[in-house]
Amino acid sequence: MDIWLPENVSTFGQGVDNLFILIYWITLIAFILVTATLIAFLILYRHRPGHKATYIEGSTKLEITWTTATTVIVFGLALLSYPQWNRIKSPTELPPADVVVEVSAKQFNWDMTYPGPDGEFDTEDDLQLENQLHVPVDKIVHIRLTSVDVIHSFFVPNLRLKQDTLPNRFITVWFEATKPGRFEIPCAELCGFQHSGMLGYLTVHSQADYDAWKAERWPPQ
Amino acid sequence: MNPTDIEITESRPLSNAKLAIFILLGAETMLFVGLIGAFLVFRMGSVTWPPISHAEINLPRLVTGINTILLIISGYTMFQALRAIQKDKIKQLRNMLIFTGVLGLLFLGIQGSEWIQLIGKGLTLQSGIYGGIFYVLIGCHALHVFGAVIWLAIVTGKAIRFKYSYTHHTGVETCTIYWIYVVALWPILYILVYLA
Amino acid sequence: MLQKSLLWIIILGFVLLAIPITVEACPACKELDEPIAEGFNWSVLFMMAMPFTVFGVVGGTVFYHFKRANPNKDV
């Protein structure tokens, strides 16, 4: 799977990937078992002259066995995913922020707003960027997502993060990037005729680079 | 060895028509479930209801309450109509049907005049979700009452032409079921929209 | 009959297991500080219950008529 999944650069991404790989193996084994049984049955019990089918109406014992087995497996999977899900999305488990950025989606751009030196939004020193999101590495970043028109979806494949943005409502998501680099932020929810191509860039800087970038861009106090 | 068609259908305790009406009512309920589901999102999701922009709007609770009683009475008279034909009292059936129809029309008339007043006060379909969901929800019910009145008119017409008898009145029965459903639905909407 | 009851027990078990999780998570919705979450919670609960209610009432009515007509007959 590693060849398919894009590189993971977030702290919680590994948890998602692990679950994915676990389900991959479970479903792969289930698929192989079922298909092998199916093919074996097709060959073994094909119609031949003189061969007669056996009258079998069913088996309660078997029904109970496979019902229980599936229940245990799926419930185990559900249990395993609760902590991951809460860690990523639950507002109660939101880790404290080092950097807060407001991302407002509009047809067909991402508007990134930094609070500026005073650390407050909606003030004069806010920094507005279009389609460019710059964050430091190894720091917890909060993204306050909103939209000005329709529903968009903030998707960073490398962070394993996706969250729809809703007009007139703020949803906070967080991530902590583990590696500097430049990653794409496509829109994952159909948002109009130029939905394809609605694209922003996430640049993860090392702390030093980020400070330099900040010094250069943020308006003086 | 084989039974005939007549035995098969007569062995069924519910006629096709009655069964179909029950099933139809299930679907009708789900239509209202969708609208009430939307209403609940707005109602429970708002800090104040009516929203501040509509704070001065007072829904006519008392008049509508009286109207509710009228509609419930019409449900009772409709039921009496069915009882009448079950006892083979054609004349009483006719009277009760007409009485029910008049009550239904009265209900619609009062509703209509209320709407006109509300629109005059500035509560329109366009005035945000408060007005919107009010008119859609109540309007949907009003449409059902209207449909039921038309159906009732057809049934009454048949009753006047002596088309029903003690043994032969499924038309009255299905119409009664539908009417009582529409009547029973109203108090729920009244409580939800006007009182809650 | 055994499979049937087993299936229902499992479903019931799951729903029972799911309910505390939802309830536990619900303080979280309040901390969202958005009353709209409350609206959706009520709407979800209401809409989830209704198909079963409608099916139960209509199905029950039909079943009652059938059983009353032929108490011993298997429909």
Add this chain to the structure above:
Amino acid sequence: MQDNENKSHENDNDEHHLPANGDNGTESHDHDHDHDHDHDHDHVHDHDHDHDHDHAHNHEESFISKYIFSLDHKMIGKQFLLYGLIMFFVGGGLALLFRWQLAYPERPVPIIGASQQYIDDGEVVTAADRMWEKIFDSDKEEWLEVNMPSGVIEPAFYNMLFTMHATIMVFFVVVPILVGAFGNFLIPLMIGTRDMAFPVLNMLSFWLAVLAAIIMTAGFFVPGGHAAAGWTGYAPLSADPQWTGVDWGQNLWAISLLIQGFSSLVGSINYITTVINMRAPGMTFFRLPLVIWSLFIVAILLLLAFPVLSSALALLIFDRLAGTTFFSSTAEGGGDPLLWQHLFWFFGHPEVYILILPGMGIASEILPVFSRKPIFGYHSMVYAMITIAFMGWIVWGHHMFQSGMQPGLGTFFMTTTMLIAVPSAIKTFNWLGTLFRGSIRFTTPMLHGIAFVSMFVIGGLSGIYMANTPVDIYIHDTYYIVAHIHYVVFGGSLFAIFGGIIYWFPKMYGRHMNDTLSKIHFWLTFIAFNCTFFPMHILGVGGHMRRISNPMQYEFLQGFQGINIFITMSAFTLGFAQLILLYNFFWSMARGKVAEKNPWNVTTLEWEAPTPVPHGNFAQIPTVYRGPYEYSVPGEESDWIPQAQPEHAPATGGD
């Protein structure tokens, strides 16, 4: 392993053997006197008792009342089938168009794009061009100029294409064929009655569906183009023309679906009433064939699900035309952007089961017949279907995990969604159990049945990824979903449809479909289907978003272009393979090998009726003595005992 329950049922049966007085009282059958639609029945009965054979010939009907406004459930079923197949090619054609764009972005579409170039040169070359010119005069140029300048699909047009592909496939192909065609044709025949409970409503249901389809296709030709907000029509995108530039297209979309809702409502009332009230004597609920069970359950789902969509559509239409703001929170006093999804998926998830359950039913018919064995665990199959259906009502939130719902609700919906794996697994294992120690004949319907099972396994297993909330964060709205839905709806439902068509064709048209062509069609479809949709899993894991018209715009997707081209090639093969089916269907209707009454040696009642099935279906209403899958019963000479064969009578071997 005898099922205890079956035994107790058999004991019950003895109590309600009906009196043996078949031929008296035929003239006094004024049953159900209270309903208007019942003249048709009376009409039918007169015939059936007068003539024991060849009723159809004596039935004087004009062309219109026989083929167009027919009240006969079989004709309506065939009409639905034809209608569904036509729409299948419309929907499939749209898919091929946008598949081209995905493989070769910004390149002119072959044939259509080419003819555009001819038009540019002032030449009209093909017959299609001339026809189009006649219909639209010079509008075609304008239309193509807007949507496909120089033959290249515009992004806005691309959105219309996939929106309509999904809408048509879901509402106008799979449901009409599975529920409309098979439901109408099979229910009265398999439960042993003469027609539907309300033939007029039945006809109404079909013509409403046609009206809906006409309105839906007309949307392409209105100014502003067709609906372009996806088949899910997410508001606020769909709620305000300014977001998509689509004005009347989206309105027509909503109106068409409202009409379709009426059609489904009428149809499902009819189905439910028929199954409850019109079963032949002895046909208890637990002797119903599984396909009837599935159609019955689906009718209940349609009945309860569609009105919720209707209410959502009504709100949408109000938003678009009357100036309300139910779905747009940006307006003054506005509503909620998630409300549409909330209502839509409350309908949408049961709808998904509406698409697959009849397929399961058809597979459960085909597998026992060609394994010459009873279905494994009949009762658990029924309970599994009921469970799947009703679970559908408590899982709809899983479509909204990333939409901004509270995470707590996400947890709840994940748990319930995971649960659906249980009844689905039960069904799969039961199908395998049906094959176990059987005597399997690899006829074409059987091949489709087996393909259904194996494709459903893949579709079901890939569903576990989406049900799992953390994994869903990543694969939500990617091609993984596209792969999953197509494995379930194409690999599942459509293989069942193909299998069902070939299996019941002899009963429908009195002829067999050409077996060689059917086999070629099957293998081409099976291989091309897997080549088309399996790689989509890989795209999805790579993060390839759905509904984007040009993957080349994204750096991280450029490496996938080879896969995209391969998928498009396979999709064209898949589309081509369906032409074989189309040709075979019409050719066999006229020229196929004439079929005997019961060519596959099946136990269920539809094969008791003469072929072709006359008006009124049965000479006499059959009495049912046993369950539907009595194959290879020990101690019996024949390996099948028809449901209508009296107890202890010597077995007969077909016709």
